[in-house]
Amino acid sequence: MKFTYYVNPQTSGAEHDADIIETCIDQAVRATHAGFVGVGLTEHHFSEFNTYSSNLMMAAHLAGRCAPGTRFIHAAVIAPLHNPISLAEHINLMDVLTKGNTIVGLATGGDAMEFVGLGRNPDRKHEDFGAVLTALKAAWSMKEGDAPLEWSTRFEAGTIYSRVMPSAYHREHPPLARMTISDKAAYDAGLVAEYIYMARLELAELLKRLDIYRGAMAGAGFSKDVIEDRLEWSFCFRNVIVRDSDAEAHDEAIRRIQMLHEYGLRTSAKIPGGALKAVIGPTGDPEEFVRKQFIIGSASSVKDQIDAYRSAGVRHLGMLFNFAFMSPEESNASLESFIRDVLPAFSDSGRNGLGAGA
Numbered sequence: 001m002k003f004t005y006y007v008n009p010q011t012s013g014a015e016h017d018a019d020i021i022e023t024c025i026d027q028a029v030r031a032t033h034a035g036f037v038g039v040g041l042t043e044h045h046f047s048e049f050n051t052y053s054s055n056l057m058m059a060a061h062l063a064g065r066c067a068p069g070t071r072f073i074h075a076a077v078i079a080p081l082h083n084p085i086s087l088a089e090h091i092n093l094m095d096v097l098t099k100g101n102t103i104v105g106l107a108t109g110g111d112a113m114e115f116v117g118l119g120r121n122p123d124r125k126h127e128d129f130g131a132v133l134t135a136l137k138a139a140w141s142m143k144e145g146d147a148p149l150e151w152s153t154r155f156e157a158g159t160i161y162s163r164v165m166p167s168a169y170h171r172e173h174p175p176l177a178r179m180t181i182s183d184k185a186a187y188d189a190g191l192v193a194e195y196i197y198m199a200r201l202e203l204a205e206l207l208k209r210l211d212i213y214r215g216a217m218a219g220a221g222f223s224k225d226v227i228e229d230r231l232e233w234s235f236c237f238r239n240v241i242v243r244d245s246d247a248e249a250h251d252e253a254i255r256r257i258q259m260l261h262e263y264g265l266r267t268s269a270k271i272p273g274g275a276l277k278a279v280i281g282p283t284g285d286p287e288e289f290v291r292k293q294f295i296i297g298s299a300s301s302v303k304d305q306i307d308a309y310r311s312a313g314v315r316h317l318g319m320l321f322n323f324a325f326m327s328p329e330e331s332n333a334s335l336e337s338f339i340r341d342v343l344p345a346f347s348d349s350g351r352n353g354l355g356a357g358a
């Protein structure tokens with residue numbers, strides 16, 4: 001079982017931002033030196049949902065500090081919010097700085113407030129994603145001596161006369177990934193063997209999705225090595241709370257979900273016509289959210305839950321320790337106990353070389 005330290009801390013105010021970011025940096029360094037194989041980073045802007053905003057900048061900073069060989073997994077870069085040519089440059093630079101230990105998930109984005117704030121239209125995000133992706137890939141594949149590349153999105157247009165600089169780490173671009181919120185999206189990702197990242201799935205649903213993904217890769221003719229590599233490095237992420245007892249962890253999970261729910265209502269209300277953020281989900285049942293998204297309990301119970309994932313064939317989990325406005329002490333308590341009491345039971349969790357096609 002592999003573990004990625006997933007970084008998406010919510011902030012409760014400007015005065016806390018710097019401390020939260022420093023805590024996450026310390027935790028990423030600590031986790032990767034203890035045996036976590038990856039650091040997962042999100043992109044959100046001024047919606048209070050992710051304090052550090054830029055995952056590409058965070059990865060560049062962490063690359064020099066985390067354990068050698070740590071893989072930086074961008075889940076996700078929100079393509080429609082970027083200029084495609086500068087995005088090509090920044091991703092390539094990040095690939096170089098991490099010595100090729102990078103996976104870039106490109107996604108359409110989830111938050112209307114962020115789109116509106118950055119001058120984008122949330123209702124056109126799928127079309128705009130397609131336009132950015134087309135320009136991004138064309139820029140990446142441009143070689144010295146090629147004809148000029150004309151590109152355009154709804155917001156910008158340009159012509160480049162030279163290759164993108166820097167080039168990626170000994171390749172055209174780093175491996176790509178998709179965020180999948182449906183089995184169909186996982187199937188489509190499998191057809192092109194891109195990594196997939198997931199959330200909010202009970203174990204049975206996760207296994208079904210992984211099976212569809214594996215089947216699509218096999219059907220498309222990818223080799224066993226490629227399929228194994230994609231299954232090793234794709235993950236579903238979970239919010240993790242480790243406390244002295246199951247009851248204590250459960251109470252805290254429900255309290256944190258309530259805080260996230262209130263946050264969702266508060267931020268949705270800020271933008272006229274903003275879609276309600278369904279933090280708890282359509283049923284409004286926090287227990288369902290716990291089942292789909294949390295791993296919680298005493299260290300021994302967390303160990304048993306992860307063992308159940310491993311026995312069922314799950315190979316990698318993203319672990320979110322720092323969320324819902326936790327203090328450093330509150331998130332450190334879970335991480336420290338996890339590293340001390342849970343991680344040793346998963347001795348197969350160590351870092352290994354980049355897999356096929358990576």
Ligand SMILES: Cc1cc2nc3c(=O)[nH]c(=O)nc-3n(C[C@H](O)[C@H](O)[C@H](O)COP(=O)(O)O)c2cc1C
Pocket residue numbers: 041042043044075076077078107108109110111179180181185197198199237
């Ligand atoms: C594992 C995972 C991570 C995500 N990370 C982000 C993120 O960092 N920023 C963001 O705006 N949206 C994020 N999303 C939401 C996606 O941008 C997108 O809204 C979702 O995948 C649905 O996309 P689709 O309508 O194109 O299928 C994430 C979704 C998943 C499943």
